Amino acid sequence: MQDIWILVVVSLFALSSSALGSFLVVRQMVMLTDTLSHSILPGIAIAYIVQGEKNNLFILIFALLCGLLIVSIINWLNSRIRNRNDAVLGSVYTFFFAVGIILVTLFGEQADLDTDCVLFGEMLYIPFDTLDWAEMPRNFPLALVVGIGVLFFVWKSFRPLSIISFDETFAQSIGVNVTFWNYALTSLVTIVTILSFEIVGSVMVVAMFAFPPAIAFLLTKRLQIMLIISLIVSIFSVVIGYYFSVWQGGSSAASIVIVQGIFFMLSVIFNKVGFINKIKI
């Protein structure tokens, strides 16, 4: 049962991230998740300083607020500095990370930051951190609500999101509120990144957004199909990667990333030789 809880919770986050990640990949914005996963450090540090003790909910709220602030700054900078998204992400990422480091250095006595947890998360603790009122992991209701919410959002908003992702200028010309949709997408990315961060760590959170959509991108010529393949790949890689880690005894998050990496390389190789291109989807 413990394995099942881990797989269910991680799969729900994997579904959310791969659905949103599909739009990030086609817009070449996937490194936004890397920026977010590192630059929320000031939010976490401030939560420690204000609260004085480790309180997950408090940290989560501060990290979310910090993430939304960072996304607003990124969106604003992108509107001012056109076509330099990588430079914007790199600058914001390092600036906020540096602010976080200074806060941790100044008030570090109260901080309890475990590098392993930050990198690879606490996936194996999922079944042991249960709710007071029910025999289920604390993260499960949150993962379920976020998963359903994200999939519903992507399903209902598919057309405006796809039009904006392909041709923002045309979208503006027909009256689509591009700013609203950009904020909606990036805010959801922020929420999923921060919620996943605790469970899967800063490395895998990026992989969950990047790998399944990138694999799907190589396998199809339609965004709808890309989304579906991306969701399937995300579940498969979680299941295979998790049981691989159980078998060989290593980190579950790292194993999942390795499985995704292998899937990705296979799609690149077979796509290059034209094998996948011949499949009619």
Added chain:
Amino acid sequence: MLSKNKIVLQAKNLQVCYGNHQVLKDFSCDLPEGFMIGIIGANGSGKSTFLKAIMRIVPVDSGEVLFWEKYNLQEVRHQIAYLPQRNSVDWDFPATVLDVVLMGLYKETGLFGKIRPKHKEKALFYLEKVKMQDFAQKHIAELSGGQQQRVFLARAFAQEAQLYLLDEPLAGIDAVTEEIIVENLQKLNSEGKTIVMVHHQIDTISEYFQYLLMIRQGEVITSGETKEVLTNENLQQIYGIKQAFVIQ
């Protein structure tokens, strides 16, 4: 139907800046309805920015744009089709030719509505107009530059507008594609639609356009019927060169 020679687009003292650089300076013009209108000028003179300013794609610092003499953009947006430059999008995007044309049918489908067989039929009808119906299921990355332009044009046609604002639809395409595009635009024009088009090829100006808007460095040099304003002096002025052109 609005009568010919009514003003379809009126720009009053438009000012647009990119940072410290003023792209449109006190830009005013009246464009008549029912014409094929060419916007001509040197690179960087503000032709594309003018179209983007009309559609509020770039922020306008000051000035006003009126459509059909009294309406603002929000009131008549659905009557206007804007065709951006082909290189403004990523053609590796996962979409088929049909998907792109279906984007132009948003008036019927709504932004959240379902695509139904009748919408696909309509999209195919417009693809047929630009002789691209056989490419409907192809990935857009497989198209040549001219074919991409035709797909963009089919999407604009699918919008079934009264006013078409086209940003360099004839740039970088072969003679066959140019002929197909111009034929379609002239047909639309003969049905009473107004075509406003950024154009670069001097040798075809008099053939394609009945009315010209001539721009230099963000300012209107002159505008009027082609036979009146297409003079060597005006061309020299907008392109900023001393040599005279031979106008056929």
